[in-house]
Amino acid sequence: MSNPVYGKKAIASRNGQKLPIALWLLIIGLIIFMVWAPFQAGLFNGLVSTFEKPIYWAVILGSLLLLVGIFAFFNKFKLEDQRDWTAIAVLLLPITYVLALITAASHFYATNAVLIQCLYAFIFIIGLYLLQNKQANSIIETSMITVGYLTILFGLLNWLGQGRLASSIVGWFTPTVINGQYNQAVWIDSNGPRLASVFQYPNTYAAFLMAFFFVAIFAITRSKKWYGQAIHAFALVPIVLSILLTLSRGGLMFLPVVFIVLLLFLKPAKQVLWILYCLIAGVGTLLIAKPVTELGQQFHLGQIGDPAKGWFYVLGASLITAVLACLIQRYVAPRLESSMSKLTEKKFSNLWLPIGSVVAVGLLIALFLGTNLKHILPGNIGERLENINLQQHSVLERLTFYKDAAKVVKDYPIIGAGGGAWASIYEKYQNNPYTSRQAHSFFMQYLVEVGLLGFIIFMAFILFIFYKYIRGYMRSEEHERDSYFVYFIVVFSILIHSMMDFNMSYVFIGILVFLGLGGMVAAMDNQPVKRFALKPGNVRVIYSGVLVVTSVVLIFTSIRYIQANDAVIKGRELMTTSNDFNEIKAPLDQALDKRSDLPDAVLNMNALLQAGYEQTQDESFFTVDYDLLISALKKEPYDKNLYNQLIILHQKKGSNNQAYEVLKDNADRYAWDMGWYEKLIAQSFELGYQSLGEQDAEKKVYYFKSGMDAYQHVVDGVEHLKTLPAGQFQGNPFYITTSMTLNAGKIQFMLNNPAEAAEILKQGITEDLSEATNQEIIRWYLAALQKTGTNDQPLYDQYIQIDPTAKDAIDQLAQMTF
Template identity: 55%
Template sequence: MSNPVYGKQAKRSSNVDKKPALLLVLIVAIIAYLVWTPFQVALFNGQNLEFEKPLFWAIALGSVLLFLWIANYYKSFKLDEQRDWLPLAVLLLPITYLLSYFGAASHYLAMNMVLIECLYAIMFIISIYLLQDQRANKIIQTTIMTVAYIIVWFGFLNWFGHGKFAGTLVVWFSNAVLHGKYTDAVMTDSNGLRLTSVFQYANTYAAFLMAFLFAAVFCLIRSKKWYGQAFHAFMLVPIIVSILLTLSRGGLVMLPVVFVLLLLFLKPAKQILWVVYCAIAGIASLAISKEVTDLGLQLNQKFEAGGAVKGWAFLLITSAVVAIIGWVVQAFLAPKMEQGLAKASAKKHANLWIPVGSVIAVGVVAFLLIGTSVRNVLPQNISTRLENINFNQHSVLERITFYKDGMKVVKDYPLLGAGGGAWAALYEKYQNNPYTSRQAHNFFVQYLLEVGIVGFVIFMAFVLFIFYKYIRGYIQSDAERKDSYFLYLILTLSILIHSILDFNMSYVFIGMLVFIGLGGMAAAMDSKPLKRVAWKTDSAGWIYSLAVGICGIIVLITSVRFVHASNAGLEAKKIAQTSTSYEEIKTALDKDLKIRHNHPDSVLLMSSLYQSVYKQTQNDDFYNAANSLLTDALKKEPYNKSMINRLITNYQLKNENDKAYEILVANAPKFNWDIEWYEQMITQGFELGYTALGQGDTAAKEKYFKSGIAAFEKVQAGLKHLATLPKEQMAGRPFSNSPIMILDTGKMYYMMNQLDKATETLKMGVTQDFSDPTNRETTRWYIAALMKQGSNDQAVYDQLVKADPSEKESIEKLVQINF
């Protein structure tokens, strides 16, 4: 039974036909855009000058696409049914980010995120209208699948050692090519080499592959032409092998979850076909995984043409065999299967049996691959990753920690959030242990802390409403209509489900796919007509187009200005690498800072320039200029550690060490697990206190010594906390007592006549290496503290004096001093 809503939808499509030229231009522009973006738009991870320029270009081009949409669709916008309000509702998403901008932890990151959300809104608005036209819908789906397949083959070019060739293919429009190769298309971490293709991060590539594995199976079954069936079947093995090569545990865990959820939308015959195709391709992929993995590992160390040919042969021949099997099954067995299961499909809950069986089958396979020696048929690196899948594994424990720490941010910024990029700016303040992660590894947690409860509720209501209405429309529509838009559900559901475990949505290209997917789902949703509202809606198209067009102009102008600013910043950075000319560097930086007053990279470079000139000339104008620049920038970027350190350095250049120390202490709570920060507080606290002691300023001595000791005690509390972490969880960055911290803290206790604490602290730093000057000094103060209390550590004393006889006199003098 067809949905009555679709009659109105078809009528609206006739508005498109009146402007075929504009429609064609819009479609061609979107195709070019979708091909360009994955190689250009990198991870939004607190971008610096090298990565932000393509982001701003993408946003500017997105605005141009919006203007093309307005030219073609301004008359089509109505307020007659539920779907018509979604282009209005999507504007609330960038608005919530704009509201969070005013109280953002980083105004620079927050503004970038406002622009990115504008881009997502643009892609949704275009998609919800464009994809109602069936011709445009088919073209866009074909483009999306083509781009995905290109990305898969691009990954294999790099895996089989053809990195230089792959680089030449994209160097003319990608800034990620360095020394002739696409950066980190094959990345290296503690697990070894991992395939990432254009994403430079294996887990997100796994999420992408998971989505397009199911998309390929869907396209294979849907295709009416033999070559379409064979081609999509051919791609199954490369996609599954790529998933294995990412070594992504999250991808392997979420893949069966999404698979079962998608099966629930299908009739039994198609469910069986999905299972059959995935099983055939999966078995074939496992059969060649060891050879493809080993060859790739070798070829990335040293390229050999013979090895590359062998690798391609394994992959292509196996893919061809699966393609032939897929075509045979689809051409001869699938029609008979659908006929034979027609009666069974009509029964109530018929579509539940195979998903339930799939859950059991997945459980059995998971047990065999994770809990038994069956996994040894896989390559060693993949087998090891599977063996480590458990809830006590360090990456699981770390993610749980991220989520808990994210909730701490939400507690402090509950309503409107801490702004775009808040996690990257704030995580060091809220972290439970000294990990390094500029992403929360959960899109929903990250979204919540960025825009607060208000923005999160709006976003979830928007997404869930589209899912709900799409599913209702899917149930009521005929088979052809279901197939027309099911691809968008596959992509959106797959990526969002996987984003529970990772930061896929921090990739702008991935975010665009999701919002195009939401637009496609909205185009097919069960959209009920609304009762005629009190106000007249005939002019709604003009009003909406005008409002959105004005916003688009603002976004376009802003993004183009930011492109120019980025160019200036990059030019300054390039000049600074080859020239010492103050005027040349400053002229370029002024162009950037005139547009973006608080851009971190340019602020740091400009302040460094001022400081360099000040050191040469001792002209206070340059010192004051650096101080003013950094102070103003920190009002907008209060958590930028590099700028805070640069301000501290600026005070130290003028020997204003007391002011430098005040900045150090005031900002310590922002970096609770930075051991270097604590070390500076302790050593500088001692030096300033000792200077004050020499000047007879007892109050200042007490102030600085207490501050330094407080820092040391916080380190000890931190060490006790780290000891409580599960043994499987990695603590993160090094966090431990350094010899100089122990020595200076011991001295401060000693000079404050807290001899018992001095003894306890200094003993921590005593070692057997008396050739080390720091150890000898620590031991000297340790023995002196004991002697002051009428005690001694004779064995240590004898070793010290034996190593350096002069230490005996030094200890005696130290004991006689009264502080």
């Protein structure tokens, strides 16, 4: 690899080489970015408004870094080889998200996704050119590994009860520290405490840990200095321990898969060392896993723990591992290298140990799952392993997500439903009433968002980079391979795990992946592309101009979005402290002016206008609020909160038929929302009863039929849920409520179908005869029976005994005609 000079002005580095000032600015900026980003839990994918600001700040920082990069790399933009053309190709990724805006299910989410994809493209371009410089590559790689180790330390500090100490260190630059504690660094769910560190989601943390576990092993075998070997070996036990503490079954399942694939890239001697270090780290972790797990559980379940005791175990096992690694690298590694040199020269020599590892991993899995060996693990970890099978809830639920995602793709096949579409649209397509704003597969979610066109472009981009990197890796010398293999490990590990989870929804993870892809391209088997060659001067101007304009637009757009977000927060605060309508309205107007598709701004303005209308009955409040909601729904056609506010607005005005239309027109979008159908059935009955009083038979039948259709939808849904596999949870409650039963029974009664009415009403009767709704159901039920010439004498006698006056009410109902 060459070490190009990117500019005339440069400063001396420690080894005498000179790096341009622009490159130092890029290096320092990327390091700051990598230190800041993981502690911004808000660097999620922008599906929640409170997570927005860190994304916009990240886009601003990424854009500024790109502007510096354009200055530093201007002379490199020639489009003379495949490497340069990947810098062009990466721009197709955000372009596909821009195209998806045309059919976006949510303009708000889709716009955020465009910004995020632009950030990824910028990071890729910076990485592609910056990491070609050996010294810059070394600094960035070291910084990435350091950030990984600090993240692991932060997680263990939280696990061992020192979360406030850890949070005090990072609290000054992250909003995720709440009341002195980093929010959800340790999850508490039905499985007990689960370590999540900075990610607030254990499964993504497991993917991150898996990547850096293999990075640490690789770094041990590559390091020439004993202290470098010791540092990386010292991290092994904390990493494996943290993987166990996440209780991530996916992490444990993918770990051996990634391990075996990575072995294929190594010489037999290195393969033996990798296997040896895995065994040492595994044994060292198992020896301390139970006491460390129990100490963490004690603390997070409200008991008193001893952090010093926990750290004694962790540091002791880590120190022993570090000493062993140094000894192995000093005495064993050279002998392995020499003794296996002949084997290395043989064809396919690097296949034997990976094949043997497959067998060994299979035996270990069988032992842990089928014998008492699992009892050497802490109880909750052993239970999680024991429950790994294809019929467990998490597997079945993920398969359901993927099938439902395929339904979305069928409706949005070419350019997709836009960024963040799954979160907006999944309720329309879901098979059962689960709640998941993520499809739990990066690839399926990507397909939903940008359709077949965007997905094909993305996969072609990724596969081309992998192909060229692997080809170059096989042809290069070992020292050249080692310079960029860390990036391959990180990218491959995260993408493989992302097949069954939403790791890439974390922008920090996405940044690592695209920086890693840039590193892989910097080292790939590069070839000239003469047939596409253009005049270098023109190329530089056009390409740089496009990047500069895009960066500037994104900077100003992100600033506006930050201002809009701050204005909403200010308006929300004024709602609790001020009674001045205009004072509260001013920042909300500002927010909507800065970003008209901001749902939080719309909902807060709606609350203010509804309060004004309710207090004054001034029609202008209603008109402005109505127009605001309708305008917002054009951009957010699946936003249930907006629809609910529109229904409330109609009801406050007394326009129940308009409220009904909103409920009916959007019922298919919320097929498993029990509350939505309960309101629809009730509204259908009320309007049908009103039409009955107005002697409008046509409208009566229309509304009553609509109510019965909604009721039948719920009945069919309840029956469908009975067909779910035994291991799969249905998700949210979904059943026929007493209100549904009463209104559906009344509808059938008033449609002169007493037998059908009685059948429905009977299902809603409970043992509590003193409850008001139950009494009403009983009255209509007994009246329906009278109409059919039958009775339920035991129930009748029991009810009349409680309420003697009910006899006349039942008789009157039975005599009514409609």
